[in-house]
Amino acid sequence: MPIFLKLFQFLISGLTTGSTYALIAIGFSIIHNATGIVNFAQGEFVMLGGMFMITFFTVLKIPMASAFCLTVISVAIVGLILEKGPLEQARSKEILNLVMITVAASIVIKGLTMILWGKNSMTIPAISGESPLLIWKAAIMPQSLWIFGVTLGAVAMLNVFFRCTRTGKAIRAVSANRRYAVLAGIPVNRMLAFSFCLSAALGAVAGILLTPMTTISYDAGVMLGLKGFSAAILGGYGSMTGAVIGGILLGVMESLGAGFISSEYKDVLAFMILLMVLFIKPSGLLGAGMLKRV
Amino acid sequence: MKNHVATAVFLACLWIFSGMAPAAAEPIKIGAFFDLTGPSSAIGTPTKLVAEMVVKKINDEGGINGRPLQLVVADDEGDPTKAALIAKKFTESDKVAAIIGPTRTDTGMAAKPIVEQMKVPDFMTVGGDVVIAGGKFGPFHWTFKSPQRTTIAVKKIYEYLKRKGLQKIAIITAADGFGKDGKAALENLAPEYGVSIISAESFQPTDSDMTTQLINIKSAAPDAVVCWTIGKAGAIVAKNVRQLDIQASLFQCHGLPDPNYIALAGKASEGNIMPSTKLMVASQLPDSDPQKKVILEFIHLYQDVFHYDRQFPINTHSGYAWDAIYMVANAMKKAGIQNEKLRDAIENTKGYVGVSGIYTLTPEDHNGLGTDSMVLVQIRDGQWKLLQ
Structure with a gap:
């Protein structure tokens, strides 16, 4: 195999994994934009997306399109419960406390999933079949194209939503200063609930798209969440475009590292680049530079 | 007055029962630890279920010379540190006669130094050979394993x-x-x-x-x-x-022959070849195979009596706990539960016909299986086929 073809194939493989990281990273960014907290249950939303899809599509035999919608709604409801329940009821609204609540929620979700769905890995068929397409002699799965497409579509729509619509601007206002947002007449609680639904729904979409390629099990959320979180940090926490760039960069670095250096150290290489970026530009590649020293 | 009588009767009963208890066959404890949660839980949980199944079978058939077996179950979560702690608890506070498990090679290596030090025989169900490799991996005087060597x-x-x-x-x-x-x-x-x-x-x-x-x-x-x-x-x-x-x-x-593998890999599994225990292709075995009877009995109990296959379809790992416990139980019947004698009896197992192979152990070989215990299977049309 000629070297440039090999490189091209590595890039495709990196772009595929990278866009799944990006899709998860966007979910982190949405919640950050509304509440300023890091939602460590984001990976569980992704895992639940796969699990609900398996139940609706494989077990209950609902057609794929309706099963997709039902899954997104179900996971959005889980997100709503998380926000309306423990997060809104918490006495202290300290960021650190809220973050710890999301950590606890992720453990609870993982445990319940283990009880309800069992311990086996599961999968669902790919949306457009499993035979690879050949582009310029390099193989690419149709599912990868779905993931690229959905990631780009989601980030474009979210950018418009947060910049141009009243609701989107209101959510950003809540994040900037909750007290002033209340004074300006913004229904803060409704905005927070909405942002959790949105981010859970997006996580569900990521889970549905990922499952045919990677399979899903109750404990898959932690690793997915970690990679998505790293991608979000790399791109600049809170920035939608940054999340996409960070995700794709992380995926491509992993793939090139595994391909050309050593498959044993691919994660090491990817995370070293993450550390280097953070040393040079602590706010991430596209970060707004709002970090304050205390 | 009435109260005094009641107390006296109560004390008398207590005395009678406490005197009777040892006569009613005290159970023999076996420690059993597997990955019930964590990355290998899909292997560890059915292993535990099979262990419970075998123990019930042995007890129904009269136990160990009249004494029933009792499993003390624990979950090591696939974590070597937890595995070491559980091995300590089994040997120090539970005082078990023997141990079955754990599931992973890494957890097995963590538990090994403890069972070696505490002198309790441990029949592991791990895949890797290092637990019984000796040399730089440490002595394996008390450690055995039932799955085939790598x-x-x-x-x-x-x-x-x-x-x-x-x-x-x-x-x-x-x-x-x-x-x-x-x-x-x-x-x-x-x-x-x-x-x-x-x-x-x-x-x-x-x-x-x-x-x-x-x-x-x-x-x-x-x-x-x-x-x-x-x-x-x-x-x-x-x-x-x-x-x-x-x-x-x-x-x-040899770790992958499992119906779930076909479910996950789908069409991509077609044509894949892997070494497996005979369990995966039981019905395709010739009647002359000495293991066939045991394997069919195992499948009958697993599927028709205990219905474990509803949650965990039979895979190549299913029989390992069966064989481990049977070999320990057979040794107990022969030599009792004193640790040195029990260990020697396990090591002297000769020609035990199990679900996963015919075991003949020696001081150098704490596994006891040869290449004849495995077959190559190929996936054809989503089914396991014996490859000749």
Whole structure:
């Protein structure tokens, strides 16, 4: 195999994994934009997306399109419960406390999933079949194209939503200063609930798209969440475009590292680049530079 | 007055019962720890269920010379630290006569120094050989394992490759204890069978995409690809092999024959070859096979009596706990539960016909299985077929 073809194939493989990281990273960014907290249950939303899809599509035999919608709604409801329940009821609204609540929620979700769905890995068929397409002699799965497409579509729509619509601007206002947002007449609680639904729904979409390629099990959320979180940090926490760039960069670095250096150290290489970026530009590649020293 | 009578009667009863208790056969405790949660829970949980099944069977048939067995179950979560703590608890506070488990090679290595020090026989159900390898891996006087040695599975694959004249192979192995064990065996045995490894790649068992490594393998153009891992990673490798249109046949290790593998890999599993216990192809075995009767009895109990297959369909691992407990129980019947005597009796097991093979243990070989205990199976039309 000629070297440039090999490189091209590595890039495709990196772009595929990278866009799944990006899709998860966007979910982190949405919640950050509304509440300023890091939602460590984001990976569980992704895992639940796969699990609900398996139940609706494989077990209950609902057609794929309706099963997709039902899954997104179900996971959005889980997100709503998380926000309306423990997060809104918490006495202290300290960021650190809220973050710890999301950590606890992720453990609870993982445990319940283990009880309800069992311990086996599961999968669902790919949306457009499993035979690879050949582009310029390099193989690419149709599912990868779905993931690229959905990631780009989601980030474009979210950018418009947060910049141009009243609701989107209101959510950003809540994040900037909750007290002033209340004074300006913004229904803060409704905005927070909405942002959790949105981010859970997006996580569900990521889970549905990922499952045919990677399979899903109750404990898959932690690793997915970690990679998505790293991608979000790399791109600049809170920035939608940054999340996409960070995700794709992380995926491509992993793939090139595994391909050309050593498959044993691919994660090491990817995370070293993450550390280097953070040393040079602590706010991430596209970060707004709002970090304050205390 | 009435109260005094009641107290006296109560005390009398207490005295009678406490005097009677030892006569009513005190149970023999066996510690059993597996991955009930964590990355190998899909293997560990059914192992525990089978252990409970065997213990019930042995007790129904009269126990150990009249004394019932009692399992003390624990979950090591696949974590070596927890495994070491549980081994300590079993030997120090539970005072078990013998131990079954754990599930993973890494947890087995963590528990081994403790059982060796406390002098309690431990029949492990781990895949890797290092637990009974000796040398730099420490003594294995008290440690046994029921699953086939990695080298047996490797020999089985290499015999086939040699027969088919496939010489150049690529290997892709997991970067955990089990995968490294497989890699070492693949590399050590290759010259003996005239096989040359032209490409060696690895991956983390939690990885979700191995295309990059397989691109390197594809460009090396091997005759066959051998993958060494357990769990879902094996299915992802199969999918990626198909995705990259690699024509060389894919061999998986002896840890993957499992209906769930076909469910996860789907069409990509078609044609895959792997060494397996005879359990996967029981109905295709010739009647002359001495194990057939035991295997069919095991399947009957597992599926028709206990209905474990509703949650965990039978896979190649299912029989290992059965064999481990039976060998320990047989030794107890012969030699009692004094630790030195029990250990010697286990080590003297000769020709035990089990679900996973016919075991003949020696002081050097604490596994006791040969290449005749395994068969090669191939997936054809989503079914397991015995490969002649």
